[in-house]
Structures are given as structure tokens and as C-alpha cells.
Amino acid sequence: MNLQPRVVRAAEPEPSGSSPLVVDSVTLMGGRRELIIRHGEDTYRLRVTASNKLILTK
Template sequence: MDQMMQLHSAGDSSRAKPERDAASIESSQLMAGRRELLIRHGASTYRLRVTASEKLILTK
């Protein structure tokens, strides 16, 4: 079964605080006008997509 994680907006108080040395990038730069992006991590491929309500969903 696919695992799903919804990335929360910056205003969401349940979001964990990023580490001091964590990189930051705007989602618009990462997506570069696309609605979907494949991310390879080791032997796995993840799909990052923008929903109709402009939220980000990451699935394996």
C-alpha cells in the first residue's frame, strides 16, 4: 500500500520546526511550473504533486 504524507503549510502549528542547517526552497522553484515531480531516493521513487487546492502530497 502507498504511504501518503501531506506537507503542511507554514501556518500549521502541528508542523515540526526545521533544523537550523536545513535547506529551504520555495515549492514554486522546486516544481518549476509542473503539477507533479518524481523524486528518487535510493531504490525508491516518490511522487510529489500539487493538489487542486494547492497543497503538496508526497506518495511512495
Template structure:
């Protein structure tokens, strides 16, 4: 009978944690606007599109 070998706990946790990263389009997120507010951890963050079409997130 072959001995039972336990997998390394870190390797098992890493294999279970692998999920595809969720992707959303900025156009869909902004819904035609150039600015939105995001509530996170009791704080409000502002995401906006700049004149150079870059995204800026500020607290």
C-alpha cells in the first residue's frame, strides 16, 4: 500500500483561491458620465476621467 502524502497547506490554499479577475469596462462603469463616487470601508472615493482620458481615483 502506498504511503499517504499530504499536500502542502499553502499549495492547497493557492489552488483554491485561483479565480478569474472580474473585468468591467470603464464606459459601463461610468454610464456616460465622467465621474462617480465609490463607497469603501466607510469612506467615499471619487473616480473620474481626466481631459487626457486617464482614470484618477481620489479619497
């Protein structure tokens, strides 16, 4: 079983003045309850709670 996290990067930078990218949370989470987001040098954790809410923590 592969326990290494899969790193996904955007294909292209967002053009200025464009509308925001919309991603369904089911697609984003990929069937998991938690994922890690890297933003520069910082790491954030996105979790789905027992009441099906999203919580983002640093």
C-alpha cells in the first residue's frame, strides 16, 4: 500500500481578471476526510468534520 501523499499542481497560473476556479469538495477531497495543502512555506490541513463541514487549520 502506497502511503506517500500525492502532490497535485495547477497546470497554468490564473490569468489576471479571470473568474475563480470552482472545484467540488468531493472531487477535491478524493474520497478522503483530510488533505494537506502547501502554500509557500506553510502547510494547512483541510478536514471534513463529523457534521460534514470543512475546517481549514494551519
